[in-house]
Amino acid sequence: MKKKIGFILFILMVAFNCNAFAHFGMAIPSTSMVMQGDARDVIFEISFSHPFEMVGMDMERPVKFELIMNNEKTDLLPSLKETSIMGKKGWHMSRKINRPGVYWLHVEPTPYWESAEDCYIIHYTKTVVAAFGDDEGWDRPIGVKTEIVPLTRPFGLYAGNLFQGVVLVDGKPAPGTEVEIEYYNRDKKSSAPNDYFITQVVKTDSSGVFSYAVPKAGWWGFAGLNTSDKKIKHDGEEKDVEIGAVLWIEFKEMK
């Protein structure tokens, strides 16, 4: 009898884990646009968390942390410092933006072992800062394992705008990809009527394109999820790797 109860509880626990929380690789700059007269220091906060429920998770030091501007990559990993984000281990650094341009930030984390799903998770996370009116390079892929390439310019956006992007895997559009979408509930003021609302889901079409009309101002994360062709060993066994193409962009309230 005890074994049966234990088994049922275990199943419930696993089921609950799989459904409830959507963890996102997060890369949030203090501002998405730097204009003449603005402060030029931009602080980047990196974490692996649940953005709507504001539940943090410990994130190990990323494998890659780079700034890409017009095909020039700058390795910023040495400048990354440990910090606390949502009460758990996260990372941050400050960077001065002094020249016009579109600055892409890319984070590749260490593979995260998700026992509940019996797989590793790697969220290749991007965000973008546009400076001084320049917008060249907003629609250019940066050439990582998987990424979302915007079809809507990813800054200067209003809440209510339709955002479109292509999910690429190994540089090729990935049709039929599930894209999870979640709002960064930073001030915890937003509440969902039920669990379905916390992480919304859209799918990419036959061209690998997805669309989403953003209902509220703030930072929104889009995560196009696929399974990698490569596996990683866990305790001697080959395990699947979920690769996420994650993009964080900001939408402002229109006045």
Added chain:
Amino acid sequence: MKNSKKYKTGSSVIIMIIFLMLSFSSYVYAHRVYLFAWEDGGTIYTESYFSGNKKVQDGIIRVFNMEGKELLSGKTNDAGEFSFRIPEITDLKIVLESSMGHGAEYILKGSEISEGEKIETNNASEIVESIDTEALPDTDQLKRVIDAALDERLKPVIRELAMLREDKGQGVTEIIGGIGYIFGIMGVIAYMQSRHRLKGAGRKA
């Protein structure tokens, strides 16, 4: 570049004619025009561009002080660039006039300009740090900045040498120390140049 007095009636007429000619050309760009300016090693650089990364060619740049006095003017090149030596350490209003009435302006604060001047008188290690975090300057500016640092550091060494001529036997260790310092600075120059070469041409995209 500096002599705005040369831009008088003759040039004004030519500019007017160019302006009229350009205003009859096809209206290709409905984009906003932007102007960006910064100081580096005693020179002020400007970049003029449309959104969509088209450069403003033959754009007229005028530089005013905050009282409205025009200090200098010039034209952007094919890459949308125009640079000039610092006319005054003060807040500068840099204005771009382009064809079809597009315009933009940039206020460059006096504090941003004077910071640049300070770099030339700091010691060598501080110069290396500030260059590392900013865009790499080209070789000429590198030489100017390092020359200034060398001057500062060699002054006491030269003084010591002069004193030694009169005061023999003393200060040998200081001389050796000074020479060691020169080697150190040459090492810094070699390192900066090799980094500059590795990074390839151009400091901006």
